Amino acid sequence: MPxxxxxxxxxxxxxLPGVDEVGVQRRAAGLATRSIKTTAKREAIDLAxxxxxxxxxxxxxxxGKVRALAAKAVRPDPADPTAPSVxxxxxxxxxxATAAEALAGTGVGLxxxxxxxxxGRTSLEVKLSDTAAAVAAGATEIDMVIDRxxxxxxxxxxxxxxxxxVKEQCGDAHLKVILxxxxxxxxxxxxxxxxxxxxxxxxxxxxxxxxxxxxxTLPVTLxxxxxxxxxxxxxxxxxxVKPAGGIRTTKDAIRYLVLVKEIAGADWLDPAxxxxxxxxxxxxxxxQRTKLDTGHYxxxxxxxxx
Amino acid sequence: xxxxxxxxAPESRSIVSIRPSYDLFIDGDFVPAKSDxxxxxxxxxxxxxxxxxxxxxxxxxxxxxxxxxxxxERVWSPMPPAERGKYLFRIARIIQERxxxxxxxxxxxxxKPIKETRDIDLPLVAQHFFYYAGWADKLRHAGFGTRPLGxxxxxxxxxxxxxxxxxxxxxxxxxGNTVVLKPAETTPLTALVFAEICQEAGLPPGVVNIVxxxxxxxxxxxxHPGGDKVAFTGSTEVGRQIARAVAxxxxxxxxxxxxxxxxxxxxDAAIDQAxxxxxxxxxxxxxxxxxxGSRLLVQESIAEELLARxxxxxxLLRLGDPLDKNTDIGAINSAAQLARIRELxxxxxxxxxxxxxxxxxxxERGYWFRPTVFTGVTQAHRIAREEIFGPVLSVLxxxxxxxxxxxxxxxxxxxSAGVWTEKGSLMxxxxxxxxxxxxxxxxFNVFDPASPFGGYKESGYGREGGLxxxxxxxx
Numbered sequence: 024m025p026x027x028x029x030x031x032x033x034x035x036x037x038x039l040p041g042v043d044e045v046g047v048q049r050r051a052a053g054l055a056t057r058s059i060k061t062t063a064k065r066e067a068i069d070l071a072x073x074x075x076x077x078x079x080x081x082x083x084x085x086x087g088k089v090r091a092l093a094a095k096a097v098r099p100d101p102a103d104p105t106a107p108s109v110x111x112x113x114x115x116x117x118x119x120a121t122a123a124e125a126l127a128g129t130g131v132g133l134x135x136x137x138x139x140x141x142x143g144r145t146s147l148e149v150k151l152s153d154t155a156a157a158v159a160a161g162a163t164e165i166d167m168v169i170d171r172x173x174x175x176x177x178x179x180x181x182x183x184x185x186x187x188x189v190k191e192q193c194g195d196a197h198l199k200v201i202l203x204x205x206x207x208x209x210x211x212x213x214x215x216x217x218x219x220x221x222x223x224x225x226x227x228x229x230x231x232x233x234x235x236x237x238x239x240t241l242p243v244t245l246x247x248x249x250x251x252x253x254x255x256x257x258x259x260x261x262x263x264v265k266p267a268g269g270i271r272t273t274k275d276a277i278r279y280l281v282l283v284k285e286i287a288g289a290d291w292l293d294p295a296x297x298x299x300x301x302x303x304x305x306x307x308x309x310x311q312r313t314k315l316d317t318g319h320y321x322x323x324x325x326x327x328x329x
Numbered sequence: 330x331x332x333x334x335x336x337x338a339p340e341s342r343s344i345v346s347i348r349p350s351y352d353l354f355i356d357g358d359f360v361p362a363k364s365d366x367x368x369x370x371x372x373x374x375x376x377x378x379x380x381x382x383x384x385x386x387x388x389x390x391x392x393x394x395x396x397x398x399x400x401x402e403r404v405w406s407p408m409p410p411a412e413r414g415k416y417l418f419r420i421a422r423i424i425q426e427r428x429x430x431x432x433x434x435x436x437x438x439x440x441k442p443i444k445e446t447r448d449i450d451l452p453l454v455a456q457h458f459f460y461y462a463g464w465a466d467k468l469r470h471a472g473f474g475t476r477p478l479g480x481x482x483x484x485x486x487x488x489x490x491x492x493x494x495x496x497x498x499x500x501x502x503x504x505g506n507t508v509v510l511k512p513a514e515t516t517p518l519t520a521l522v523f524a525e526i527c528q529e530a531g532l533p534p535g536v537v538n539i540v541x542x543x544x545x546x547x548x549x550x551x552x553h554p555g556g557d558k559v560a561f562t563g564s565t566e567v568g569r570q571i572a573r574a575v576a577x578x579x580x581x582x583x584x585x586x587x588x589x590x591x592x593x594x595x596x597d598a599a600i601d602q603a604x605x606x607x608x609x610x611x612x613x614x615x616x617x618x619x620x621x622g623s624r625l626l627v628q629e630s631i632a633e634e635l636l637a638r639x640x641x642x643x644x645l646l647r648l649g650d651p652l653d654k655n656t657d658i659g660a661i662n663s664a665a666q667l668a669r670i671r672e673l674x675x676x677x678x679x680x681x682x683x684x685x686x687x688x689x690x691x692x693e694r695g696y697w698f699r700p701t702v703f704t705g706v707t708q709a710h711r712i713a714r715e716e717i718f719g720p721v722l723s724v725l726x727x728x729x730x731x732x733x734x735x736x737x738x739x740x741x742x743x744x745s746a747g748v749w750t751e752k753g754s755l756m757x758x759x760x761x762x763x764x765x766x767x768x769x770x771x772x773f774n775v776f777d778p779a780s781p782f783g784g785y786k787e788s789g790y791g792r793e794g795g796l797x798x799x800x801x802x803x804x
Binding site: 040041042045046049056057058060061062063064070284292 | 331332333335338448597601602645654655751772
């Protein structure tokens with residue numbers, strides 16, 4: 024259920040405290056210097072693997088590639104059964120049925136992008152039927168995009184109502200709302216869009232589609248983590264955060280986990296509340312994991328490309 | 330066990346080789362002191378002795394000034410300015426090359442976290458030398474004349490040992506002066522490695538002389554008739570003594586003294602970043618910062634929310650081993666300073682203010698003090714008036730901008746202030762009324778070699794850094 028916001032949405036969103044660009048970048052850069060070693064690194068790697076939304080969103084995707092990725096999502100390191108499964112597989116709506124079959128009974132989530140991903144430039148009817156089709160085919164999570172044009176034009180009501188409508192269409196499926204922060208341009212906008220999505224019922228707020236540069240950044244994720252932290256303090260409801268796009272190395276992933284720990288708090292250090300939207304990241308995590316266990320790098324050819 | 334607890338990440342000490350004992354650095358060589366007195370310098374994080382240094386007596390100081398005078402007259406002031414610049418560039422590069430070693434040594438001797446020495450102190454030290462190296466052959470464009478004063482007597486504090494050395498030595502050398510420098514009693518080691526760097530750079534003998542010691546040595550350096558200029562950074566109390574000692578002599582004087590900086594947070598501030606600024610304003614370097622934002626002035630309408638966020642943020646600060654790369658708060662520099670902090674904190678409670686600290690455990694050995702926030706503070710309380718020079722924040726509230734400015738200026742000091750507002754006109758209105766040498770706008774404790782630094786009122790006079798920093802060394 025969407026919350027009711029007293030007064031106009033505009034007055035509410037513009038009444039949120041501002042974000043100082045220099046300050047937030049300094050804070051993110053400071054946290055990026057945390058040194059995560061030995062036992063902490065080992066714990067972080069497994070946690071990060073469990074948080075990965077393993078993603079393939081290409082025009083050239085095939086059912087074969089989706090089935091291969093599904094297998095990888097369930098058992099990321101064929102050589103090491105102790106490597107945990109990822110959180111979910113993330114695909115386009117037309118691949119959901121194939122993925123659902125491959126993932127049945129594994130416990131790995133199935134996320135589908137929807138609502139005219141990645142630009143969202145289509146009618147509400149199409150967005151809703153896109154969502155309905157993905158849910159019907161077996162998606163347990165829907166990654167929708169907001170109408171950035173409407174947001175930047177100040178038509179917050181339109182953005183809000185669309186999220187509410189898509190959420191309704193999701194049924195039991197979790198809704199992740201993609202803000203596409205690279206197009207929102209300012210941290211003030213990121214904060215407003217985060218609160219807008221949370222009030223409209225988002226289960227997760229997500230940075231990016233991965234199709235726009237810049238995609239996820241540490242400062243943007245920091246602002247979104249502050250939003251879910253403060254939103255829970257204000258309403259009692261916890262929502263998750265998902266940075267996506269451009270997170271390729273274990274070092275990157277650990278920096279995000281540090282942000283989660285020190286900005287939102289340990290309650291968010293769980294795949295239920297934090298996800299990493301990525302594809303090539305997984306292999307680097309596996310490689311570092313093996314390195315910590317065996318003391319040497321085995322090289323990229325020992326990990327499956329999809 | 331908590332999820333994702335950071336494992337210890339200690340920086341290795343092996344890069345540093347501390348000699349058991351150090352002599353004075355005079356005329357390009359390490360020479361034994363004529364005085365027999367020695368000073369033991371300890372690691373404040375565990376109270377273990379690190380080394381012992383000479384306590385220079387009057388005869389030693391005499392030798393240092395004689396060497397500095399010779400070097401000034403025969404080598405350094407006649408040298409073409411571009412050549413002087415080359416030496417400074419060389420020193421800057423060696424500092425960069427040895428920065429890891431210097432950062433570890435500074436953390437060991439001072440107690441400050443390696444995160445700060447590595448990411449703040451050492452980069453700034455190198456930048457200062459690079460900055461003033463660039464000025465050496467461009468002095469005619471600075472507008473203060475081009476003639477050096479002669480021999481500069483420089484006395485520096487223990488809070489940023491090597492950085493304060495850089496602030497003093499770099500502009501003095503760039504302008505053609507020579508130097509007799511006395512590092513602080515509790516933190517002499519990086520200055521002595523700097524002496525090695527001068528040798529490594531081939532700096533002509535006598536241009537830089539370093540005489541270690543305590544207050545008596547400092548007094549001898551300040552009073553020595555061979556000095557043409559005195560530059561001091563330290564407490565207002567000692568600054569007054571120095572001003573008296575120098576009065577009536579030909580010496581020029583700059584003083585960079587204490588502070589009781591106000592950090593003003595208006596109700597429209599970017600609140601999360603303001604919290605960060607409050608934390609870095611008072612807990613940076615354990616609050617051993619003359620320009621610390623030790624008085625928080627917060628607009629009453631957001632005080633409760635801001636303090637709740639501030640307390641939650643302070644709970645996250647990691648206090649402990651200065652060499653751990655994840656340590657945010659290190660050790661208090663000395664037993665004497667710890668005693669002073671404790672005394673003032675006790676006075677705060679006795680006068681009726683409410684103290685709060687996070688529940689972080691303190692190491693068993695060494696000098697430690699928890700980050701502390703006092704609320705219910707009034708202008709009349711000692712903790713609102715006296716410089717504590719420790720991790721202790723006094724919180725006061727205000728209702729109008731006029732009240733904020735009046736309270737901020739109601740101090741004998743005038744070194745720094747911070748203003749937090751998203752409204753540009755209010756920022757300018759406030760900044761123009763604050764009597765402080767530095768006013769930070771939506772940030773705090775940020776330094777740059779190109780930016781001058783110095784105080785109003787009892788925070789001293791003269792500027793260090795930037796173009797204005799040249800003025801103190803040119804006649």
